[in-house]
Amino acid sequence: MRAYVRLELRRLARMPGLLIFAVLMPLLSYLLFTNLHGLTGQDRDVAATYTMVSMAGYGAIGALLNYASGVVVDRSIGWMRQLRLTPLSPVRVVVGKGLAAMVTAIVPVVALCVAGVLVNDVRLGPVQWLAIVPLLWFGALPFALLGLGMGYLATAQTVQPLNLLVYLGMSVVGGLWLPLDALPGWVAAVGRWLPTHAYADMSWQVAFGGSPTVTDLLTLAGWMVAFTGLAVVGFRRSVRSTASL
Amino acid sequence: MATVELDRVSYTYENASGNATGNSADGFAVRDVSLRIEPGQVVAMLGPNGAGKSTTLLLLLGMLRPRTGTVRLFGEAVTGAVNKAVAGGRIGAMPQAGGVPPRSSVRDLLEFLHAVYPRPMPVREALALADLEGLAGRTVERLSGGQQQRLRFAMAVIGRPDLLILDEPTAALDVQSRRAFWAAIREYAAHGRTVLFSTHYLEEADDNADRIVVLDRGRVIADGTAVSVKQMVGVRTVSVAASDAPHAFDRLPGVAAVTRLGGRVVLTTTDSDATVLALAAAGLLRDLEVVGAGLEEAFLTLTNTALTDAAPTLERI
Numbered sequence: 046m047r048a049y050v051r052l053e054l055r056r057l058a059r060m061p062g063l064l065i066f067a068v069l070m071p072l073l074s075y076l077l078f079t080n081l082h083g084l085t086g087q088d089r090d091v092a093a094t095y096t097m098v099s100m101a102g103y104g105a106i107g108a109l110l111n112y113a114s115g116v117v118v119d120r121s122i123g124w125m126r127q128l129r130l131t132p133l134s135p136v137r138v139v140v141g142k143g144l145a146a147m148v149t150a151i152v153p154v155v156a157l158c159v160a161g162v163l164v165n166d167v168r169l170g171p172v173q174w175l176a177i178v179p180l181l182w183f184g185a186l187p188f189a190l191l192g193l194g195m196g197y198l199a200t201a202q203t204v205q206p207l208n209l210l211v212y213l214g215m216s217v218v219g220g221l222w223l224p225l226d227a228l229p230g231w232v233a234a235v236g237r238w239l240p241t242h243a244y245a246d247m248s249w250q251v252a253f254g255g256s257p258t259v260t261d262l263l264t265l266a267g268w269m270v271a272f273t274g275l276a277v278v279g280f281r282r283s284v285r286s287t288a289s290l
Numbered sequence: 291m292a293t294v295e296l297d298r299v300s301y302t303y304e305n306a307s308g309n310a311t312g313n314s315a316d317g318f319a320v321r322d323v324s325l326r327i328e329p330g331q332v333v334a335m336l337g338p339n340g341a342g343k344s345t346t347l348l349l350l351l352g353m354l355r356p357r358t359g360t361v362r363l364f365g366e367a368v369t370g371a372v373n374k375a376v377a378g379g380r381i382g383a384m385p386q387a388g389g390v391p392p393r394s395s396v397r398d399l400l401e402f403l404h405a406v407y408p409r410p411m412p413v414r415e416a417l418a419l420a421d422l423e424g425l426a427g428r429t430v431e432r433l434s435g436g437q438q439q440r441l442r443f444a445m446a447v448i449g450r451p452d453l454l455i456l457d458e459p460t461a462a463l464d465v466q467s468r469r470a471f472w473a474a475i476r477e478y479a480a481h482g483r484t485v486l487f488s489t490h491y492l493e494e495a496d497d498n499a500d501r502i503v504v505l506d507r508g509r510v511i512a513d514g515t516a517v518s519v520k521q522m523v524g525v526r527t528v529s530v531a532a533s534d535a536p537h538a539f540d541r542l543p544g545v546a547a548v549t550r551l552g553g554r555v556v557l558t559t560t561d562s563d564a565t566v567l568a569l570a571a572a573g574l575l576r577d578l579e580v581v582g583a584g585l586e587e588a589f590l591t592l593t594n595t596a597l598t599d600a601a602p603t604l605e606r607i
Contacts, residue, residue, distance in 0.1 A: 048406060052398055052401075055394065055398050060393055118391075122388050124391040127389035127390075130376060130382075132449075
């Protein structure tokens with residue numbers, strides 16, 4: 046499996062577009078949101094920290110969904126079938142793909158935290174940093190599974206629009222672009238229960254001196270179970286139908 | 291212990307509405323195929339498109355589950371997802387197309403597979419065998435069709451499989467690379483390994499296999515050496531100088547195929563005596579020549595014979 050992760054990372058290195066997209070978009074948005082005219086003083090400090098977390102999460106989720114759902118390409122070009130003809134078991138392949146995906150997620154997280162410190166003077170204690178970076182990184186794991194699930198279940202034609210819809214929809218409604226308080230009440234009511242919100246809220250809590258709430262943890266765990274189920278169903282279906290030599 | 295054992299294996303593809311969509315009239319893609327391949331044999335599976343070659347190979351690899359019958363590899367039953375031969379790295383397979391992931395280099399892929407198989411050959415050796423030296427750093431997107439095909443071959447052999455399965459391996463190659471390709475496969479087989487390949491190029495089967503299994507509409511219609519396949523049907527070609535008068539040569543007794551070649555009419559026949567007598571009766575006997583047929587003619591006759599159901603089924607000789 047290590048060999049497979051290594052192969053995947055080498056392939057990833059030849060696709061800088063994915064990471065540039067996953068870093069550049071949130072980074073530009075971050076600089077834009079935190080330098081709005083009229084945003085000054087304490088409001089600006091709060092926005093700098095709050096949006097740093099939002100955009101780091103937004104980038105990590107984007108990288109994971111995009112990369113993991115790329116499994117659809119591996120399927121359509123016969124790579125999954127070729128792998129099934131090797132001693133590497135299908136389970137190791139999917140775990141390897143997930144591990145490689147997690148490598149992509151750390152990049153936007155680090156980039157946004159660095160930008161927060163250097164550009165917007167975000168000041169957090171060492172313990173806070175030590176909590177926030179792993180929370181943003183490992184907390185994004187459910188989205189790797191969601192991406193895998195979509196990559197196994199969708200077709201090469203449907204995966205891109207589906208991906209975009211899920212990504213933007215969950216990010217906006219989950220409060221990554223604008224805080225839930227700024228959204229219409231009924232949107233916020235839905236957004237509160239989305240995995241995007243629970244995931245980002247764990248880090249928001251830490252950034253403003255608290256710690257992740259039980260609600261956040263349970264919500265994210267629930268989605269994690271659901272997305273794992275989705276990935277397993279898709280994976281099984283794909284393994285069954287890897288025919289046509 | 292046989293390397294491959296198919297025992298009366300049948301398979302039907304089903305469409306969305308659950309109806310069988312096989313290639314033969316009765317809906318079977320593969321029907322009652324029995325095949326036993328001993329270690330060290332090089333076997334060609336020969337047949338036209340839709341004969342069931344790829345389906346048979348997929349059944350053998352455990353990627354399709356037979357409707358009836360059993361598949362054994364190295365004595366172990368293959369049941370759906372459980373394929374000990376594949377898991378143990380004893381199988382190398384080169385599907386008809388695809389299977390090279392974009393944005394990987396030749397070296398990346400071979401190093402990966404080298405790590406995955408239990409008894410692989412060095413990457414350098416696989417590169418040499420597939421004539422890929424100098425291309426190791428290239429990404430698959432920048433390989434020509436022939437180079438990609440050679441990469442796929444290297445990917446299939448790097449694990450030193452005991453059984454190498456190739457589905458129409460030379461379909462994308464020009465004549466010269468085809469020759470080099472077969473030289474590589476023979477070199478691999480020379481180490482006592484079993485090779486099973488499918489093709490519809492008849493001369494490939496004749497030149498490269500110890501044994502030929504002819505498939506037609508899902509059935510094995512002949513199985514033996516190239517010589518015995520030809521002998522079995524007693525196919526001859528009868529040729530005469532062409533006359534100006536048109537004649538329905540295909541109506542002559544025994545004639546399976548008619549071709550015209552440089553001023554001569556060449557008839558492929560299963561009964562050369564009857565054909566010659568009929569030619570004489572029609573006054574067409576000019577510069578007669580009767581010779582034993584090549585595999586191509588034998589093959590044509592076999593598949594034509596199978597078309598008429600009245601003909602006896604030619605199974606295993």
